[in-house]
Amino acid sequence: MYYVIAGVAFGCLCLWAWRRAAAWYYRRKVGRARAAGVRSQDDKDKDNKGALARAPSAASAVLSNWAYVKVVPLWMFQHVTLAEWFWSVAYLGIALGLGFWGCIRDGRLDYANPMGYVAFGQIPILIALAGRNNTVSWITGVSYEKLNYLHRMSGRVAVLATWLHTLGWFHQGLGPHGPGSELFLSGMLGAVAALIMWLTSFALVRRVMYEFFLVVHILMCFIFIVASWYHWPMLGWWCWTGLIFWGFDRGLGFLRMILVNKAWLLPFASKRAEHSACVVELVDPAVLRITVPTRSLFRWSPGQHALITMPQVATLRYEQHPFTIASAAGDAVFLVRAQKGFTARLLARMQSDVESGLNAYLEGPYGVSHHAELLGHDTLLLMCGGTGITYGTSHLLGAVAAAHKGTTALSALRLVWNVRDAAHVAWIAPLLNKALENGTAHMAVAIDVYVTRTGASLEPGPGHEPGPGHEPGPGHEPGPGHEPGPGHTPDSEEDSGATTPATLSSSEAVDKVSVPEKPTYGLSEQAARFVSFHKGRSPAEMILRADTERSATDAAGVAVGVCGPLELQLDVRRAICRVNSASAILRGQPPIELHVESFGW
Ligand SMILES: Cc1cc2nc3c(=O)[nH]c(=O)nc-3n(C[C@H](O)[C@H](O)[C@H](O)COP(=O)(O)OP(=O)(O)OC[C@H]3O[C@@H](n4cnc5c(N)ncnc54)[C@H](O)[C@@H]3O)c2cc1C
Numbered sequence: 001m002y003y004v005i006a007g008v009a010f011g012c013l014c015l016w017a018w019r020r021a022a023a024w025y026y027r028r029k030v031g032r033a034r035a036a037g038v039r040s041q042d043d044k045d046k047d048n049k050g051a052l053a054r055a056p057s058a059a060s061a062v063l064s065n066w067a068y069v070k071v072v073p074l075w076m077f078q079h080v081t082l083a084e085w086f087w088s089v090a091y092l093g094i095a096l097g098l099g100f101w102g103c104i105r106d107g108r109l110d111y112a113n114p115m116g117y118v119a120f121g122q123i124p125i126l127i128a129l130a131g132r133n134n135t136v137s138w139i140t141g142v143s144y145e146k147l148n149y150l151h152r153m154s155g156r157v158a159v160l161a162t163w164l165h166t167l168g169w170f171h172q173g174l175g176p177h178g179p180g181s182e183l184f185l186s187g188m189l190g191a192v193a194a195l196i197m198w199l200t201s202f203a204l205v206r207r208v209m210y211e212f213f214l215v216v217h218i219l220m221c222f223i224f225i226v227a228s229w230y231h232w233p234m235l236g237w238w239c240w241t242g243l244i245f246w247g248f249d250r251g252l253g254f255l256r257m258i259l260v261n262k263a264w265l266l267p268f269a270s271k272r273a274e275h276s277a278c279v280v281e282l283v284d285p286a287v288l289r290i291t292v293p294t295r296s297l298f299r300w301s302p303g304q305h306a307l308i309t310m311p312q313v314a315t316l317r318y319e320q321h322p323f324t325i326a327s328a329a330g331d332a333v334f335l336v337r338a339q340k341g342f343t344a345r346l347l348a349r350m351q352s353d354v355e356s357g358l359n360a361y362l363e364g365p366y367g368v369s370h371h372a373e374l375l376g377h378d379t380l381l382l383m384c385g386g387t388g389i390t391y392g393t394s395h396l397l398g399a400v401a402a403a404h405k406g407t408t409a410l411s412a413l414r415l416v417w418n419v420r421d422a423a424h425v426a427w428i429a430p431l432l433n434k435a436l437e438n439g440t441a442h443m444a445v446a447i448d449v450y451v452t453r454t455g456a457s458l459e460p461g462p463g464h465e466p467g468p469g470h471e472p473g474p475g476h477e478p479g480p481g482h483e484p485g486p487g488h489t490p491d492s493e494e495d496s497g498a499t500t501p502a503t504l505s506s507s508e509a510v511d512k513v514s515v516p517e518k519p520t521y522g523l524s525e526q527a528a529r530f531v532s533f534h535k536g537r538s539p540a541e542m543i544l545r546a547d548t549e550r551s552a553t554d555a556a557g558v559a560v561g562v563c564g565p566l567e568l569q570l571d572v573r574r575a576i577c578r579v580n581s582a583s584a585i586l587r588g589q590p591p592i593e594l595h596v597e598s599f600g601w
Contacts, residue, residue, distance in 0.1 A: 004094055005125070009136065009139050009140055012139070012140035012141065012142065013139050013140060013141075015141075016140060016141030019141075019373055020141075020372065020373070022376065022556065023372050023373040023375065023376030023556065024372070024376070025376075026375075026376035026377075026409040026555045026556050027372070027375050027376050027402075027407055027408055027409055028407075029409075030376075030378075030409035030554055030555045031375075031402075031406055031407050031408050031409050032406060033554075034403075034406070034408070034409060034410070034411055034442050034443075035406030035441070035442060037442060051586045051587075054585055054586050054588065055586070057585050057591050058582040058583075058585040058586050059582070060591065061580050061581070061582055061585050061591050061592070062582050064580075064593070064594075065576065065577050065580060066082055067081065067082050067083040067086075068081050068082075068083050068594065069081070069573050069576050069577055069580075069594050070082060070573065070577060071570070071573060072085065079566065079570070080149070084149050087149075087150060087153075088149060088150070088153045091150060091153050091154065091157070092153060092156075092157060095118055095121070095122070095154075095157045095161075096118065096157070096160075096161075098118070099111070099114045099115050099117065099118035099161060100114065101114070102114050110168070110172070111164060111168050112164070112165050112167075112168025112169045112171075112172060113165070113168075115161040115162075115164040115165040115168060116161070116162075116165040116232065117235070118157065118161035119157075119158050119161035119162040119165060119194075119228070120228060120232070120235045120238040120239075121238060122154050122155070122157055122158035122161070123158070123224075123225060123228065123238050123239055123241070123242035124238060124241040124242045124245060125154045126151055126154035126155050126158060126242075127221075127242045127243075127245045127246050127249075128245045129144075129147050129148070129150050129151035129154060130144075130148075130151045130249075131144065131245065131246070131248075131249030131250075132144050132249060132253060132307075132364075132366045133248065133249045133252040133253055133256075134147065134249070135245075137368055141368055142368065143367045143368035144366070144367070144368075145367065145598075145600075145601045148601035152201075155197070155198065155201070156198070158194060158224075159194045159195060159197070159198045162190065162191050162194045163191060163194075163195070165187075165191075166187060166188070166191045169187075182230065183231060186227045186228075186230040186231040187227070187231045189223060189227040190223070190224050190227035190228050190231055193220040193221075193223040193224040193227060194220070194224050196216065196220050197216070197217055197220035197221060197224065200212070200213055200216045200217065200220075201213060201217060210341065211315070211316060211319060211341065225239045225242055225243060226239075253363055256363055256364065257309075257361060257362075257363040259297050260295055260297050260298045260361075260362050260363065260364075261275055261276060261295070261361045261362065262275045262295075262297070272359070273359075275295070276359035276360060276361055277292075277293060277356070277359070277360075278290055278291060278292045278293070278356075278358060278359070278360035279291045279354065279355070279356045280346065280349075280350065280354070280355045280356075280358060281353060281354050281355075282347075282350050282353045282354075283335075283426060283427045284424065284427065286337060286338045286347070287335060287336065287337050287338070287387065287424075287427060288335070288336045288338065288343075288346060288347060288350070289333065289334070289335055289336075289427060290308070290323075290333070290334040290336060290360065291331050291332070291333050291334075292331060292332040292333075292334075292360055292362060293331050294330050294331055294332075295332070295362065298332065298362055298364075298365070299365075300325055300332070300364070300365035300369075301365070301369030301371045301372070301398070302325075302328050302369060302371040302394035302395045302397065302398035302399075303324070303367065303369045303370060303371055303391060303394055303395060303561075303597065304324075304325060304364065304365035304366060304367045304369050304394075305322045305323055305324045305325060305364065305365065305366055305367050306322070306323065306325055306332065306334075306362045306363065306364035306365050306366065307320035307321065307322050307362070307363040307364055307366070308320065308321055308322075308323055308334065308360055308361070308362060309360070309361040309362075309363070310342075310346065310358055310359065310360050310361075311359065311361075312349075312358055312359060313342065313345050313346050313349055313358065314342055314345070315341075315342070315345070319342060320363060321342050321343070322366070322599075323335075323336055323390070324390040324391055324394070324563075324597070324599070325365065325390065325394055326389070326390035326393045326394055326428065326431060327393070327394060327397060327431055328394050328395075328397035328398040328401060328435075329397075329398075329401070332362065333430075333431060334390065335387045335389065335390050335427055335428075336387070337386065337387045337459055370561075370595050371395060371398050373556075373559070374395060374399070374410075374559045374561065374595070375398075375399060375402050375407065375408040375409065375410060376408075376409050376555060376556045377409065377410060377555055377556045377557055377558060377559040377593070378409060378410065378411050378412070378551045378552045378553075378554070378555035378556070378557060378558065378590065379410070379411070379412045379413070379414075379547050379548070379550070379551040379552075379557075379558045379559070379590075380395070380399060380410055380412070380413045380414070380558075380559050380560075380561070381413075381414050381416070381543065381544060381547050381558065381559070381560045381561070382395055382396065382413070382414070382415045382416065382560075382561045382562075382563075383416045383538065383540060383560065383561070383562045383563075383564065383568060383572050384415070384416065384417045384418070384562070384563050384564050384568075385417070385418040385419075385458035385459065385460065385563070385564025385565050385568045386418070386419065386458035386459040386460065386564065386565070387459060387460070387599075388458075388459070388460040388563035388564040388565075388568075388597070388599070389417050389419075389427070389428055389563075390563075391460075391561065391563035391597045392415045392417060392561070392563065393415075393428050393431050393432070395561060396413060396415050396435065396445070396447075397431060397435045399413050399443065400435050400436065400440050400441075400443065400445070401435075403440055403441040403442060403443035404438065404441045406441075408443070409554075409555035409556070410443050410555075411442065411443060411444065411552060411555075412443065412444045412445075412547065412550065412551070413440075413443055413444070413445050413446075414445075414446045414447075414448065414543065414547060415445075415446070415447045415448070416448045416450065416538045416543060417447070417448070417449050417450065418450045418452055418458050418537055418538055418564060418568060419449060419450070419451060419452065419458065420451070420452055420453055420458065421451060421453070422449060422451045422521065422533050423521055424449075424521075425449060425521040425522070425523060425531065426521045426522045429521055429522030429523045429524075429527070430522065432447070432523060432527040432530070432531070433522075433523065433524040433526070433527045435527075436524075436526055436527045436530055437524065437526055437527075439526075440530075445530050446530060446532070447530050447531045447532070448532055448534060448538065448543075449531060449532070449533045449534065450533075450534045450535070450536060450537055450538040451533060451534070451535060451536075452536060452537050458564060458565055458568075459564075459565060459599070460563050460564050460565060460597070460598050460599040460600075461565060461566060461598060461599065461600060537568075537571075538568075538571075540568075540571045540572045540574075540575040541571075541574070541575035541578060541579065544558075544560065544572075544575045544576065544579050544592070545575075545579050548579055548589060548590065548592060549589075551590045552590070553588065553590050555590075556590075556591075556593070557590030557591040557592060557593065558590055558591070558592045558593070559592075559593045559595065560572060560576060560592060560593070560594050560595070561595045561596075561597070562594070562595070562596050562597070563596075563597040563598070563599075569596055569598070572594070573594070576592050576594055579592060580592040
């Protein structure tokens with residue numbers, strides 16, 4: 001089992017290193033050309049590669065569409081990619097297969113003890129896959145949240161194997177190890193703890209009582225490991241390895257928290273304010289903007305998140321909640337939608353629109369950022385919904401900074417945001433004003449705000465289960481006039497000054513929402529030039545098709561990042577499958593790569 005895991009991890013490491021190296025090459029080589037105003041393959045005819053030379057890209061597009069882009073419904077609500085299916089089934093098959101391998105002894109079926117070995121073998125794996133300071137993530141470049149499905153599969157295998165072991169022994173007779181013996185008591189304790197852990201980890205429990213799930217999960221996991229050790233000390237080193245992984249993750253997390261918040265200064269009241277201060281603003285009846293002033297030891301990359309602790313607000317004083325960082329450098333800015341627990345209490349604490357008397361401690365940053373890879377593409381399309389805009393703004397801000405430094409191959413970036421009300425632009429206005437005040441250098445930027453005005457939720461969920469009201473509303477179908485115009489003219493590429501921003505063309509006026517003539521919603525005049533408003537939900541396929549047609553072929557193609565409700569994710573996935581076809585790639589269309597972010601696991 002461990003050889004297989006090591007082989008897969010090594011393969012992922014090589015792939016990850018290769019992608020990083022390719023992105024670095026594009027950022028350097030094409031980035032320099034872009035900064036000098038060169039976009040050498042605007043005219044697709046100049047890409048005179050034959051269909052044969054494009055065949056590997058076409059094959060890779062087909063593979064990626066099938067493995068990572070298409071999702072298949074699982075049971076009633078879940079949507080998983082075929083790659084996730086494959087790895088889950090492979091994991092289950094290998095773990096149980098190896099267990100049953102040695103089941104026939106002297107012509108007799110004995111599955112009890114082999115299953116015990118399988119259960120012990122899961123302990124280090126499931127803990128290694130759960131941590132935020134995750135060695136598996138560091139090796140494979142896959143973020144810990146995205147490894148969570150394997151953590152869950154490993155957990156299921158552990159529960160199944162534990163109970164097969166238990167029932168196997170009941171079936172063949174306990175002999176001297178019956179009730180009252182240490183072996184029996186420790187075994188039953190471990191088996192019951194594993195069962196409780198499994199039953200309380202269903203999505204419904206996590207959604208309704210997250211803190212309860214967390215406390216029970218940690219407690220039962222600890223009981224399971226200790227009971228397993230007492231049950232069969234000869235295999236105790238599996239337990240110790242698991243505990244070492246766990247200790248490493250928590251120890252490193254604690255150390256990061258101490259360093260980031262300069263905890264050694266906290267006993268001094270004057271210093272405490274300086275190192276834990278934050279400003280919380282009510283930007284909407286249910287949305288808060290938290291600004292944590294620059295902390296010198298807290299550095300992050302766009303797309304990453306941090307854990308926030310606010311002891312004055314939390315019920316369990318030191319509970320931590322993850323939020324994506326909406327800014328790219330300087331002050332860490334978060335947009336928080338009030339739910340029912342900690343976030344609702346924070347909302348209730350607001351005496352006025354601005355509250356600056358609360359302390360906020362950060363831990364992180366966490367999550368693997370793909371920003372460096374995104375900067376190696378020619379075109380970046382960011383599709384967001386609700387507070388998923390935090391993912392979009394962080395990449396936008398990072399890309400604009402890189403364009404000024406000449407370290408990105410991006411020549412066009414479009415940020416599409418689905419919101420219920422045009423006024424929600426005020427949530428991100430300060431970030432946009434600052435980022436766009438000096439223009440966007442050679443990079444053409446468009447920020448398209450789609451005002452849905454439907455009752456449907458636009459919030460990013462865990463990415464697997466749709467919440468209520470995710471059905472596409474009437475505005476879902478692309479209406480007339482959605483076709484983005486010709487745009488991306490040479491003129492716009494040359495613009496880099498603050499007065500004539502490089503903007504991408506947007507949808508035509510017919511679908512625009514009426515907004516006041518003057519820049520508003522807190523946008524500066526300069527920032528407002530990049531923003532346009534539209535009615536209904538964003539027509540993902542039309543936007544993607546138009547941007548892909550305009551994309552140059554001298555960089556890594558088109559990258560699409562999505563962070564929004566399940567319906568938006570599915571829309572974007574469908575659009576990519578249609579546009580990123582093998583035939584189009586063979587005709588010279590640049591390949592499209594997808595990155596999906598969700599607020600949960
Ligand atoms: C990687 C990541 C990034 C996120 N970024 C943002 C963001 O930028 N803006 C935003 O508004 N929300 C974001 N969220 C969601 C946010 O963490 C939850 O909404 C918040 O923790 C809810 O707290 P609560 O006690 O009010 O929730 P509850 O009302 O108790 O629960 C609401 C939902 O939040 C989930 N949840 C509760 N506590 C946690 C926790 N500690 N960790 C993970 N999920 C939890 C529950 O499972 C449930 O589905 C993000 C979540 C993740 C995992």
